[in-house]
Amino acid sequence: MYLSHAETIRWLDGVARLRTGSVEVAVLPSFTALPAAAQALAGTAIRYGAQDCCWADAGPFTGEVSPAVLRELGCSYVEVGHAERRRHFGEDDAMVARKAAAAVAAGLVPIVCIGEPGRCGPAEAARACARQLAPVVAATGNATVIVAYEPVWAIGAAEPADPGHVLAVLADIRARAGKARIIYGGSAGPGLFKRLPGVDGLFLGRSALDLRGFARTLAELAA
Ligand SMILES: O=C[C@H](O)COP(=O)(O)O
Numbered sequence: 115m116y117l118s119h120a121e122t123i124r125w126l127d128g129v130a131r132l133r134t135g136s137v138e139v140a141v142l143p144s145f146t147a148l149p150a151a152a153q154a155l156a157g158t159a160i161r162y163g164a165q166d167c168c169w170a171d172a173g174p175f176t177g178e179v180s181p182a183v184l185r186e187l188g189c190s191y192v193e194v195g196h197a198e199r200r201r202h203f204g205e206d207d208a209m210v211a212r213k214a215a216a217a218v219a220a221g222l223v224p225i226v227c228i229g230e231p232g233r234c235g236p237a238e239a240a241r242a243c244a245r246q247l248a249p250v251v252a253a254t255g256n257a258t259v260i261v262a263y264e265p266v267w268a269i270g271a272a273e274p275a276d277p278g279h280v281l282a283v284l285a286d287i288r289a290r291a292g293k294a295r296i297i298y299g300g301s302a303g304p305g306l307f308k309r310l311p312g313v314d315g316l317f318l319g320r321s322a323l324d325l326r327g328f329a330r331t332l333a334e335l336a337a
Pocket residue numbers: 196264268269270271299300301302317318319320321
């Protein structure tokens with residue numbers, strides 16, 4: 115919710131012109147921009163998805179958005195369990211797991227956000243992530259899932275978490291997450307990827323809104 119609708123459309127047009135090379139790129143704009151994303155990204159390798167979904171495909175859930183409808187709109191991915199959903203909208207680990215399972219059932223790849231709420235050592239952070247991840251693993255089985263490790267305190271911050279911390283927590287997540295790909299988010303941007311060996315990708319927030327910075331990050335992932 116950083117951009118207006120008109121700004122989002124201009125941003126999507128810019129994203130469509132990015133050189134992605136071998137990097138898999140997906141963007142997750144606001145629900146209202148998904149048809150525009152379909153149009154702007156048609157003919158590119160860039161996929162798109164949503165920032166949340168309901169745990170049900172249809173029924174009496176006023177204001178919610180169905181994962182089946184997201185698929186109908188051409189989404190490949192849907193983010194579930196972002197820290198802001200957990201903090202402002204009361205989403206708990208069980209609800210996030212239900213959403214992830216509903217996404218899988220609808221043919222979407224869930225991007226499941228986990229992360230410790232406050233600054234702490236890697237062992238405590240790994241315990242918090244394990245608690246959040248366990249119901250998701252139980253609910254999604256062998257399905258394709260992406261785990262976005264986002265230390266909550268690093269979201270919207272001046273700097274990402276220290277790479278040593280990230281890599282220590284990531285090792286524990288990887289041991290619990292089966293074949294899921296694990297990406298890092300939280301003030302990620304240019305210069306970070308090479309400092310996180312073994313991370314499968316980055317989850318960009320603010321830095322992706324600057325298309326020149328987005329392009330630099332993409333070039334680093336492609337290198
Ligand atoms: O949704 C985006 C992530 O929470 C990261 O945001 P940020 O890169 O602006 O800190």
